[in-house]
Every structure is written in structure tokens, then in C-alpha cells.
Amino acid sequence: MTRNCIILFMFVLIQIILSEEIRNKDLVLVPSESTNENEEQERTLANDDTNYDIFHATNQWQTIREDQSIPPGLHVQIDLTTGEKRAKLMDEKTSDGSENNKAQSSQYPTKQKYIKIDKNIISKQKLKDALKDFKDKFHSEDLDDELQTTHEKNKYRSMDEIKQEFEGANIWMKKDIEIIQDLVAKLNSSESAKSVILVALEELEYLVHQIDNARDLDVIGGLALVVNLLNQTDNEIQSQAAYVIGSAAQSNLPVQVSLLESGALQLLTRLLVNTQDSPSTRKKALYALSAMLRLFPKGTQKFLKIGGLPILASLFQENENEPLRIKALTLLVDLLTEQMDSIKKKAKEMRIQDYEKAALKAPLLKAMYQEGWCKLSTTLITTTDTETKEKLLQAFQILLPACRAEWKQDTKLKVALKLWREQWRSEIDRDNQDDTGYLETLVKLADTVEQKCA
Ligand SMILES: *[C@@H]1O[C@H](CO)[C@@H](O)[C@H](O)[C@H]1NC(C)=O
Numbered sequence: 103m104t105r106n107c108i109i110l111f112m113f114v115l116i117q118i119i120l121s122e123e124i125r126n127k128d129l130v131l132v133p134s135e136s137t138n139e140n141e142e143q144e145r146t147l148a149n150d151d152t153n154y155d156i157f158h159a160t161n162q163w164q165t166i167r168e169d170q171s172i173p174p175g176l177h178v179q180i181d182l183t184t185g186e187k188r189a190k191l192m193d194e195k196t197s198d199g200s201e202n203n204k205a206q207s208s209q210y211p212t213k214q215k216y217i218k219i220d221k222n223i224i225s226k227q228k229l230k231d232a233l234k235d236f237k238d239k240f241h242s243e244d245l246d247d248e249l250q251t252t253h254e255k256n257k258y259r260s261m262d263e264i265k266q267e268f269e270g271a272n273i274w275m276k277k278d279i280e281i282i283q284d285l286v287a288k289l290n291s292s293e294s295a296k297s298v299i300l301v302a303l304e305e306l307e308y309l310v311h312q313i314d315n316a317r318d319l320d321v322i323g324g325l326a327l328v329v330n331l332l333n334q335t336d337n338e339i340q341s342q343a344a345y346v347i348g349s350a351a352q353s354n355l356p357v358q359v360s361l362l363e364s365g366a367l368q369l370l371t372r373l374l375v376n377t378q379d380s381p382s383t384r385k386k387a388l389y390a391l392s393a394m395l396r397l398f399p400k401g402t403q404k405f406l407k408i409g410g411l412p413i414l415a416s417l418f419q420e421n422e423n424e425p426l427r428i429k430a431l432t433l434l435v436d437l438l439t440e441q442m443d444s445i446k447k448k449a450k451e452m453r454i455q456d457y458e459k460a461a462l463k464a465p466l467l468k469a470m471y472q473e474g475w476c477k478l479s480t481t482l483i484t485t486t487d488t489e490t491k492e493k494l495l496q497a498f499q500i501l502l503p504a505c506r507a508e509w510k511q512d513t514k515l516k517v518a519l520k521l522w523r524e525q526w527r528s529e530i531d532r533d534n535q536d537d538t539g540y541l542e543t544l545v546k547l548a549d550t551v552e553q554k555c556a
């Protein structure tokens with residue numbers, strides 16, 4: 103999900119930068135000169151903060167000097183023989199404009215497929231900073247959910263599609279593997295100070311959101327190094343290592359498999375349940391654990407085999423860690439949903455009529471029942487947070503078939519559900535502002551659970 107957000111954002115950025123130029127096929131075309139690439143990039147990065155002389159565009163073509171930066175949204179031409187760059191203001195949307203475009207595209211045949219974003223407009227570092235800021239915001243699951251519900255993500259294309267379109271483009275991804283190798287060398291050096299390790303992990307965390315980068319990290323042995331860092335005594339390093347693992351594992355099967363074999367599961371669960379660890383370290387451990395297990399049935403099996411349910415249940419013995427508990431329950435609910443969906447699918451394929459009923463045979467549902475999760479989940483009803491209540495209701499709904507008998511006797515649960523429902527109902531009536539129907543949905547959910555436990 104987070105990866106999608108980044109892809110979406112990167113795409114939007116690219117769109118902004120190239121805006122009209124892409125649509126008009128009026129690209130900045132430059133033959134690729136990979137030997138100068140590095141030098142040039144370095145220079146641009148180094149000069150990041152200096153003030154450039156800005157090119158002042160008019161309606162006439164003018165030559166851009168080497169030291170001038172050009173604002174976005176101009177027509178730019180490059181003479182491929184002399185390297186001279188010229189620019190002018192975009193034409194208004196007139197018939198003249200379309201004429202112009204036609205001339206342009208024939209002037210620059212499509213076989214020259216190397217495009218370059220002018221690095222004076224946006225440097226790699228600036229882009230990276232912007233991305234990073236964005237990415238951090240999206241590490242919150244709530245935002246993810248919000249995005250998902252608005253179906254925004256469907257409007258954007260995958261990184262692979264974008265890459266394909268920009269085939270051969272030296273934008274910024276080309277050298278990722280070299281950066282990763284450098285960072286791994288830092289992690290592997292006994293001489294690296296803690297601060298160096300932390301920065302290297304931070305950089306890696308940014309890079310591994312890209313599926314290929316995460317796989318490369320694994321292939322060159324870097325992922326194993328990161329897993330080893332979980333075994334360190336320093337909480338900050340452990341935390342940052344868990345963060346890298348979580349981001350690398352998300353929807354990345356080869357990485358998930360590799361992590362499972364590396365013993366990361368045990369190290370992460372240990373990190374999660376250790377009450378001496380900082381809350382943020384434990385949260386990162388759960389983040390990594392979730393990423394390792396989601397959409398990876400083998401991982402879930404292994405997790406249950408090493409006592410995953412009692413391990414997560416132990417979080418309910420502590421005080422004051424509601425966020426961790428609700429995240430743990432949500433993880434189990436997600437894994438259970440996956441299991442039930444997969445059973446339903448198989449049952450349908452086998453033409454079993456009552457596939458809904460077949461799904462109730464999910465091993466995880468039975469295990470959760472046996473390990474006391476009917477009771478554990480209801481201990482969270484003391485929450486005052488609406489989103490937590492929503493997650494709880496979803497958990498109740500999926501656990502209902504197994505827990506109904508127990509919950510029928512649970513007066514506290516029934517009182518709480520009634521209270522929530524009434525509060526939301528009166529909020530809807532009072533403010534008359536439930537535009538998205540969110541509270542209405544919650545009322546219905548609570549109502550369903552309540553009725554089935556009556
Ligand atoms: C780490 O360094 C050792 C030698 O010091 C080397 O054998 C090993 O391949 C390195 N690991 C990685 C992942 O680079």
C-alpha cells in the first residue's frame with residue numbers, strides 16, 4: 103500500500119515536471135551520455151542551494167545558457183548536433199499551437215528515447231526529500247485506508263508501467279544498486295559508527311520500497327545483515343532495522359521467503375514482546391511482522407507454529423499499550439480474512455455450494471477461538487477512539503461464528519455496543535453531517551454484531 107502511494111506520488115511529480123511536454127510529445131530530448139552522467143549529477147547535487155540565473159522566456163525562441171535554470175512549463179528544444187538548448191513560452195491553445203506540436207514531433211523522431219528531466223528544475227535530492235516526507239506521512243495506516251476507500255490508487259499506474267513508458271530514461275533509478283551496495287558496505291563494516299549505521303538504514307528504508315531494490319538488497323546479502331542488526335542490543339538500531347525489513351517485505355514474495363528462512367520472524371517477535379524495548383521499537387517490530395506475514399500463507403503458518411498467537415496474546419497482559427493490541431488484533435483479522443477468502447475460492451472451484459460455511463473451517467479461526475481471542479478482543483471495548491472501535495467491530499464480525507456462544511453471555515460487550523450505537527446515532531442526528539456515511543456504517547456494523555449476540 104505504502105509503495106503504491108509512493109508510486110502514485112512519484113508519478114504525480116513526474117507529471118508535474120514534464121506536464122505539458124509529455125502530452126504534447128514535445129519532450130526534452132537528449133542523447134544519453136552515461137559517462138558524463140555521474141559527474142553532472144554530482145555537480146547538480148553540490149550546487150543544490152546556489153541561486154541560478156533564471157531564464158526569462160518570451161514568445162520567441164531564445165538560447166538557454168549553460169548556467170541558467172529554466173522554469174517548468176516551457177517549450178524546450180535541444181539541437182542534437184550542437185547541444186544548444188532553446189526555450190520559449192508555451193503557445194496558447196490555438197490552432198497555431200497544434201500546428202507547432204506537429205512540427206515538433208516530426209523534427210524529433212521517436213527513436214530517440216532518452217529523456218532527461220532538467221536537473222536545475224528538480225534535483226534528485228530535492229525529489230528524494232519530497233518523497234521521503236510524503237512517505238512518512240503515509241506510514242500511518244489510517245491514511246492508507248483513506249486512500250483505498252477513495253479508490254485513488256486505481257487511477258495511477260504501477261512503477262513498471264511508468265518505467266516501461268520511460269524506457270531507457272536516466273531519471274534517477276538507474277544507480278540505485280550502486281547506492282545500495284555502498285550502504286550495505288557501511289552496515290558490514292565493523293568500523294561504522296552507530297550514527298553511520300542509522301543513516302545507512304534510513305537510506306535503505308527509502309530505497310527498498312521499490313520491489314526490485316528490496317530484491318537486490320537480498321541478493322547481495324544486505325538483507326541478512328539487516329536481520330542481524332535486529333539481534334543487536336541498541337534499541338535505535340533494532341528499530342530502524344525492523345523498519346527496513348517491514349518496508350522491504352511489503353507485497354514482495356521473494357523477500358518474504360528469504361526473511362522467513364533467515365530467522366527474522368523469531369527476532370521480530372522477541373523485539374515485539376520485550377517490555378524493555380521502547381514503544382516505537384515495538385511498533386516497528388509489529389510493522390515488520392505484519393509485512394512479513396500478509397499475503398504470505400507460508401509465513402502465517404510458520405508464525406502460528408512458533409507460537410504467534412500466545413506471543414500476540416501476551417501483549418494483552420500489559421498495561422497501557424492499546425495501540426499495539428489493536429494493531430495485533432487487526433493483523434490477525436487480516437490474516438484470518440486471507441485464509442477464509444482462500445478457502446472460499448477453493449470451495450467455489452470445487453463447486454461446493456455452501457462456501458461461506460466452508461470458510462468457517464479456517465484453521466486460524468479455530469486457533470483464535472481456542473487461544474482465548476474471543477475474550478481478548480472484547481477487552482478492548484474500553485477504548486474511546488472511534489477508529490479503534492471500527493477495527494474492533496470488524497474483528498467482532500469476522501470472529502462471530504466462533505465466538506457467538508461466548509459473547510451471548512457477555513453483558514459488558516452488549517452494553518458497550520448499544521452505547522456506541524446510540525452515541526453515533528445521536529451524533530448523526532445532531533450534526534446532520536455524516537457526509538461520507540461513515541458513522542452510519544459503524545451503526546450498522548454494531549447493530550449486526552449486537553443482534554447476532556442477542
Ligand atoms: C561483509 O564483509 C565480509 C568480509 O569482511 C565479506 O566476506 C562479506 O561478503 C561481506 N558481506 C556483504 C553482504 O557484503
Ligand SMILES: *[C@@H]1O[C@H](CO)[C@@H](O)[C@H](O)[C@H]1NC(C)=O
Nearest residue numbers: 329330333334364365366369
Ligand atoms: C542472535 O544472537 C544470539 C547470541 O547473542 C545468537 O545465538 C543467535 O544465533 C543470533 N540470531 C541470529 C538470527 O543471528
